Amino acid sequence: MRIAAITRDRPPHTKHTAEVVNANTVVSISFFAAFCPVSSRRFPAIGFERHSDEAKNKGNDFVAWNSLISSFASIGNASGAKNAFDAMPGWTIVSWNALLDAYARKGQQLRRMESLLDAMPEWNVVSWTIMLKAFTKEGQIDSAVAVFDSMQERSLISWTIFLQAYAARSGHLAQARNVFERMPQHDAVSCNVMLVAFAQAADPASAKRVFDSMRQWTDVSWISLLAAFARNGNLEGAKNTFDTSPFRNLLLSTAMLQAFAQSGHIDQAQAFFESMPEWDLVAWNTLLTAFAQAGDLYSALPVFRKMPVKDIVSWTSLLRACSRDPAAASIVFHSMPQRDIVAWTSILEIYSQAGELGAARSTFDRMPELDTICWTAMIFACSRSSAGEQALELYALMQMEGWNPNGVTCLNVLAACAHLGLVDRCQGFLGSMILDHGLSPGIEHISCAIDLLGRMGRLEQAEELLRAMPFSPDAAAIRALLSSSRTHRDVDRARRRARSSCSSLATIPLLSNAML
Incomplete structure (x- = not known):
C-alpha cells in the first residue's frame, strides 16, 4: 500500500448530502468489539434482511444505516457492508469509517481500503485508527509506524493498537515497552497487552511492576502474571499468584495446570487436574501434553481415552507421547482423523x-x-x-x-x-x-567447528577459534580441543589449554590422557 497516499494532508471537505452525526458512539462500540473474543461478537444471520428493510424504511435515518454496516463488519461480511453502504441515500463520516472497518476486519483488503480512503471526503482519528489496526493485523509494522507518526490526534485505542503491533511480535519487547511508557494514560486493556508480552518473555519482575500499577485487574491480568512466573521457572511465584487471585475460573485453573506441567512437576499437574471442579478441552489437552512432553505414553493413553472430546491437538499430543516408540507413533499417526x-x-x-x-x-x-x-x-x-x-x-x-x-x-x-x-x-x-x-x-556451532578442525589436525586454527569465541567456551569445546591434542600427541597445547581452563573439572581426565 502507498503510505504517502494516507499520510498526506487532507483538506476539509463538505461534499455531503447528510448531516454529520456523532462518530464516537458507533465507532467506540466497534473498537470495543475488536478487543473481545470472537465468540462474543457473533450475530445471527437471520434478521439481516429485516434489519436492512427497516433501515431503508428509515430513509435518511443514518444511525440505522450505520448500525447495519457495523453489524456486517462485526461478522467479517465486507460485501454485505458494501451493499448496505451503496444503498444509502448519503453518507456521514461514520458510514465511511464503518465500511473501512469492515474491510479491516475481513483482512487482506488493503488495496480496497486505499481506494476507499481516496474517495473519503474527510478523515478523523477513527479513520486513522482503523488503518493502524489493518496494518497491524497484516503484520506490516513499518506501515503501522508511518500511520501512527502521521496522526495529529491519537486516542487511547490508537495507542493500544500501536502497542499491540510491537507486543505481539517476537523480539520487539523493547519497542513495546517504549510505546507503553510514552502512552499518556493506561487502562486495563493496554496494561494486559504488556502483561502478556512480559509473560511471553518470561519476565515476571517487569510483569509484576505493571500489574501493581493497575487500578483494577481482570482475569487476563492474573493469568498473564501467573504465566510470567511459570515461564521463568518460578513455580512458587505462580502458585502464590493463583492463591491470591480473587478469580477462580477455568481459565486461571488451566494456567496453573500448565505451570505445573511446564516446570516438569507432572505428578502435581495430574493431582491439580483432578482437583479442578470442571474441565474443558484445553484443560484435558494441557494434561495430555504434559505427559507427551515427558514421553510417557503409559500415562498419556488413559487420559486420551477418558477425554469426552478430542481435537487435532489431542491426537498430536498422543503422537508426541510415542516419541520413544516409532511403531506406536505410526499407528497413532495413521489413525488420526485429520493431520x-x-x-x-x-x-x-x-x-x-x-x-x-x-x-x-x-x-x-x-x-x-x-x-x-x-x-x-x-x-x-x-x-x-x-x-x-x-x-x-x-x-x-x-x-x-x-x-x-x-x-x-x-x-x-x-x-x-x-x-x-x-x-x-x-x-x-x-x-x-x-x-x-x-x-x-552459538557455542554449539563453534564447538562443532572446533571438533572438526581438531580431528583434521588443524589444531592451531581450532585453538584460535576457541580464543575468538565471543563468549566463554563450554566444557564441550574444551574437550574437543584437548581430545584432538591427545590424538595428535600435542601435549604442550593440551597442557596450555587445560591450564587456562582449570575451572572445568572435565578437562582433568582429558589432560591426563593427552599426556600419556
Missing part, C-alpha cells in the same frame, strides 16, 4: 530421532506442505544417520525452494560437514550464517 503440518512434523521428528532414515524420507516426500522446521528435521535425520551428503543436498534444495535456515538447521549442516571432514566448507558455512542469514553462531 496438519504439526502432526506431519512430529512423526518426521520421531523417525529422525529413532534413526529411521527411510521412514523419515518417505514421510518428508509425502508431506502436503513444508516449512523450515520440516526441512530441519529431515536434514537432522540424514546427519544423524551418517548420510552427510544427503543432508547437504537437502540443505541446497531447501535454499533453492526459498526457505531460510534457523540455528538448528545450521547446526545440523555443520554436523554433516564434520562427518564428511569438509573443513573449508564448515568454515565457510559459519561465515554464511552471519552474512547470508543474519544468524549469530
